[in-house]
Amino acid sequence: MKIKIAIGIAVAGILVATAFLILHRVNSQKYAPKILISKSELKNVGYSTPETAFETMMWATMIGDYDSAFASVFPKNQLAFDKRFGDSKNFKSNLQQQHVALESIQILAKKIINRNKMELKFRMILTGDFFANGRSTMIEIAPMVRVDGSWKLNFTAPNGYTTNWDKSGNIVSFAQ
Numbered sequence: 001m002k003i004k005i006a007i008g009i010a011v012a013g014i015l016v017a018t019a020f021l022i023l024h025r026v027n028s029q030k031y032a033p034k035i036l037i038s039k040s041e042l043k044n045v046g047y048s049t050p051e052t053a054f055e056t057m058m059w060a061t062m063i064g065d066y067d068s069a070f071a072s073v074f075p076k077n078q079l080a081f082d083k084r085f086g087d088s089k090n091f092k093s094n095l096q097q098q099h100v101a102l103e104s105i106q107i108l109a110k111k112i113i114n115r116n117k118m119e120l121k122f123r124m125i126l127t128g129d130f131f132a133n134g135r136s137t138m139i140e141i142a143p144m145v146r147v148d149g150s151w152k153l154n155f156t157a158p159n160g161y162t163t164n165w166d167k168s169g170n171i172v173s174f175a176q
Helices: 002-028 050-063 066-071 075-085 091-096
Strands: 101-114 117-127 135-147 150-153 170-173
Touching (some): 050 101, 050 150
16 A cells, blocks of 8 residues: 555656646747847846847846846856946946837847857847937847856857858747
């Protein structure tokens, strides 16, 4: 009888663990990079993938949450981030002084460099008085690194988009 109870507990444990892994995998895949995300739709979606980490960083930046934006940056780059944007007191005002507003972002593709380094190709639609027609579309690259299981923005890595970026490497395209 004790053996049957032990086997039942083991089987139940395996089923619970399997269900958890399946649900976790489904939840982590809810992020759909091909969707254009408006500024108002940005949210803190964590750091489990390069795509979610990027959205979380953009969300934190857009709402002026210095601590969350700072946490989104590769630890070795946090000093450079702090120098660029100022401390938590000045973060929001420094961003507002740039006179550019984010309208939306869209992750177009990711280049898998290795299991701990990826680059995200993304499109930003910006608004501002000094743009022709009040809007501008920019395509950029966000270098991402995995640190202790979480993805972070490699803030000081070269990130300029070139037209041949997607001509080589292991690339997953989400949109054009």
